Amino acid sequence: MSLAQRRILLGVSGGIAAYKSCDLVRRLRGLGAEVRVVMTENATRFVGPATFQALSGEPVRISLWDDSAEAAMGHIELARWAERILIAPASAELLARLAHGHANDLLSTLCLASAAPLHVAPAMNQQMWAHPAVQANLQTLRQRGVLVWGPAVGEQACGDVGSGRMLEPEALRDAMVASFGGGMLDGLRVLISAGPTYEDIDPVRFIGNRSSGRMGFALAEAAALEGAQVTLVAGPVGLPTPAGVGVRVDVRSAAQMHAAVLNAAAEADIYIGTAAVGDYRPAEVAKRKVKKQAGADLVLQLAENPDILASLSAQAAHPFLVGFAAETHDVLIYAHEKLQRKGLDMIAANQVGEGLGFEASENALSVVWDGGSIDLARASKSVLARQLVGIVAERFRAARP
Ligand code: PMT
Numbered sequence: 001m002s003l004a005q006r007r008i009l010l011g012v013s014g015g016i017a018a019y020k021s022c023d024l025v026r027r028l029r030g031l032g033a034e035v036r037v038v039m040t041e042n043a044t045r046f047v048g049p050a051t052f053q054a055l056s057g058e059p060v061r062i063s064l065w066d067d068s069a070e071a072a073m074g075h076i077e078l079a080r081w082a083e084r085i086l087i088a089p090a091s092a093e094l095l096a097r098l099a100h101g102h103a104n105d106l107l108s109t110l111c112l113a114s115a116a117p118l119h120v121a122p123a124m125n126q127q128m129w130a131h132p133a134v135q136a137n138l139q140t141l142r143q144r145g146v147l148v149w150g151p152a153v154g155e156q157a158c159g160d161v162g163s164g165r166m167l168e169p170e171a172l173r174d175a176m177v178a179s180f181g182g183g184m185l186d187g188l189r190v191l192i193s194a195g196p197t198y199e200d201i202d203p204v205r206f207i208g209n210r211s212s213g214r215m216g217f218a219l220a221e222a223a224a225l226e227g228a229q230v231t232l233v234a235g236p237v238g239l240p241t242p243a244g245v246g247v248r249v250d251v252r253s254a255a256q257m258h259a260a261v262l263n264a265a266a267e268a269d270i271y272i273g274t275a276a277v278g279d280y281r282p283a284e285v286a287k288r289k290v291k292k293q294a295g296a297d298l299v300l301q302l303a304e305n306p307d308i309l310a311s312l313s314a315q316a317a318h319p320f321l322v323g324f325a326a327e328t329h330d331v332l333i334y335a336h337e338k339l340q341r342k343g344l345d346m347i348a349a350n351q352v353g354e355g356l357g358f359e360a361s362e363n364a365l366s367v368v369w370d371g372g373s374i375d376l377a378r379a380s381k382s383v384l385a386r387q388l389v390g391i392v393a394e395r396f397r398a399a400r401p
Pocket residue numbers: 193194195196210211212213214215216254273274275276277278279305306307308309310322323324325326327338350357358359360381
């Protein structure tokens with residue numbers, strides 16, 4: 001990994017996560033990048049400019065009204081100098097100003113004056129993150145091509161637990177490296193499905209499964225880090241969009257997932273079906289809550305759902321197809337059978353069990369293709385995702401040189 005001679009402008013806005021950005025500067029410089037730091041006034045209440053100045057080896061800019069720097073239109077020079085702008089942490093207030101095109105301080109002005117790709121790493125309280133106003137601002141920014149990296153889920157400085165933690169400096173550094181290319185999936189469009197599907201019975205009940213979406217989200221992040229343009233179709237999960245994912249489509253039912261995947265597949269080189277898609281749905285969805293009939297059993301008629309992978313492989317031109325299989329027994333036998341029956345290029349099989357597969361943070365995979373296989377030993381889903389993405393890239397290049 002190298003960022004030799006890359007010119008990165010790091011914007012720091014007001015939030016406690018600003019302390020992590022000190023480490024980020026160190027890590028970016030460790031890979032050879034030139035880093036210049038621009039802070040908002042509020043950011044200086046959390047970390048002093050002298051810290052960033054010492055770590056970056058460059059003067060830190062805060063104000064548009066700095067006579068010495070602005071004598072030669074310093075903000076325009078800085079805007080032209082940057083190859084990438086990364087704002088970490090990006091507060092709710094800064095995101096709002098960016099979404100509305102404000103230019104009322106040096107950092108927001110630079111974002112308007114620069115042609116460099118803009119990346120933001122949000123950090124805020126989970127309640128603020130979930131607020132529709134914040135989400136609407138992010139939507140606007142995403143539509144303009146701003147890449148939103150994170151946030152992560154976890155414990156927050158205020159004591160809350162939830163989505164809103166800034167991504168760790170290491171993850172931001174890796175995403176920055178990937179943004180400059182040189183990855184195994186450079187130039188490829190990867191479509192990934194993740195999570196469960198919910199099949200409604202009535203307005204309050206549904207049939208679902210235990211998939212958390214973690215495996216698919218880890219794959220989406222790993223593919224983006226290898227330079228892919230990633231589209232993530234997610235069932236109902238409570239996970240934030242991983243760093244680098246370009247488009248996320250949220251769905252609920254198998255039918256919606258089928259439609260979303262088929263719609264995006266025309267533009268994809270590779271499809272990875274990690275989702276645990278419901279095979280059946282209630283034949284009829286009751287419009288009103290189904291009432292209990294005391295003393296009588298209830299029979300639910302189920303109708304078969306369309307198979308997404310099978311629909312894709314039936315198309316004359318389709319992406320390279322990677323399926324998943326989760327089994328409680330005879331994993332490899334079923335994996336080979338699914339590979340053939342669904343017309344796949346590869347399948348990743350996992351045994352579900354104690355601490356593995358569904359919901360768990362770890363997994364173990366047997367990856368099978370026509371003429372080969374490889375076992376990936378038990379590890380965290382993010383480690384496995386990186387290994388699997390490497391194998392997918394290799395098999396894709398072999399199959400479609
Ligand atoms: O989400 P996590 O908690 O991290 O857990 C990850 C996982 C265990 C869900 C994941 O690793 C996994 O194994 N996913 C596949 C689950 C499964 O058993 O799938 P299946 O055997 O029902 O289907 C096999 C393949 O066909 C899958 O790629 C599936 O996406 C696809 N399929 C299934 C049904 C359907 N209607 N359309 C499909 O495309």
